Amino acid sequence: MSLKIYNTLTGKKEEFVPLKPGKVGMYVCGPTVYDTSHIGHARSVVIFDVIFRWFRASGYDVCYVRNFTDVDDKIINKANETGHDPIYISEKYIKEFHNEMDSLNVLRPTIEPKATEHIQDIINFISKLIENKKAYHVEGGDVFFSISSFEGYGKLSGRNPDDMIAGARIAVDENKKNPMDFTLWKPAKEGEPAWESPWGPGRPGWHIECSAMSNRYLGEGFDIHGGGKDLIFPHHENEIAQSEALSGCQFVKYWVHNGFVDINNEKMSKSLGNFTMIKDVLKRYHPEVIRLFLLSKHYRSPIDYNENSMDEVISSLDKIYGFLDRAQKAGVELLLEPCFDFSEDKSSGTKDGNTLYSGAKSSGNVSGGEDFAIFREAMDDDFNSARGMAAVFDCVRKGNKILDDNSESLQNSETLSSSQKEKLETICSDLKKMGEILGIISHDPAEYFRSKKEEGIAMKGIDPAFVDSLVAERTEARKAKNFARADEIRAQLDEMKIVLEDGPGGTTWKFV
């Protein structure tokens, strides 16, 4: 039973062996905070959230760093367009990002560093690169990294610098020694945010912040570096160049990249006008529906966001909660306390040294019933949440079967036999554990359905008292064996997209 991870660097699935026993250092590229986050950001964040949770659940002490790029051309442009200060822009979108990710039940990383708060680290990093002749300062204030000084350039993306130069589509800065050299520090124009540096007032290039901040919190070499597939080149390639050129040791052991979200089978792009923002998706769907959707396909593959898929996921989540609701009503006690401890004691980390770990209590308790074992196997196989979902539904089906098999005794208000109850409790507890890893099933089932109903009432402008009175009338009609009237009422409610369920405890209704 060992964890395997697909490593972009080697193109293979490899057994995970941490650099330091029991500890995992993980850095994920966060957003550039210049605009509202879209569903693609949500995918990346949710995927790495689940990876973080899985490491934690597997007993590792994880230091999870996710940065905010808060100084950048796009932020400056936005500031100029809106007449606001760049700080105002970045803070506004950081706040939005946090709100949305909190809604999606995403755990906060151990540390969320901002580029602007690590300017000195960045300057020190660049200075050392220059000292070591890996970078050079040119007339005008720019500092470039010299790719020819780093032998391994291209090893992550499998690119050959000469080929890329031949196919380059952008004008080359004539100050560069090599057209592929990239910016480490750029001089400030009038009115732009700037910091004093040995090369004059300016600001950092994009790639350097991740090298400097990961080095600050995770050390010269660490275990996991993640981000979207698009970051493989040039961003992550450049990070490797900067970091390894300086340290001489391997920067990152396992590179993990997630696939994109398409919208109705098209790439999300500004020109197509189909940017799908998280806040809009949250208006339409329950957060757990969104998570379940994002995790329903393997993280490396593209996933298509469309109404049909979302409707399917709604049915799936209802099915899970439907079972839990039945189980609870049959007297099974659902665990309210989390099985895994994802809380962190951030104060006990050693921020002074190179490395900061969470100081979290080990929450390693991946044991459970046979269903959780199947789930664990799937997650250990390159975080295969899609495969893990089969285990979730197996629990639901098995549990429902036990309830069906005992329906007679339950109807006669007898309780379940202890052996049956025990089986159900194991199933429910396995299900709960899977839910905690995936970040779903966090609500009380009755509460889930109640709030769902309330939303339907609000959205459709239906008077619940009116529905209840019709239901009551139908119950009377049924007692009187007036089935014609009963069916008439059912048809009337059907028009309102309301479906009735006659159960042992009376009739309930819900929206289709």
Add this chain to the structure above:
RNA sequence: GGCGGCUUGGCCAAGUGGUAAGGCGACGGCCUGCAAAGCCGUUAUUCUCCGGUUCAAAUCCGGAAGCCGCCUCCA
């Protein structure tokens, strides 16, 4: 032009050499006054196509077709 990926039932989707998970949907059955929910069963002799390796391939190799991504500071 360079690099990489994908193609599995009506739809979504696992599968990484040993004889096709799971979800949605559909159909049949049980249950129900009738339904709904749930359960049981059926729904791919076959994994884009053509070759090859192997006792054995959706899985490995070669080729073809289609689709897609990166090479533009887009996750």
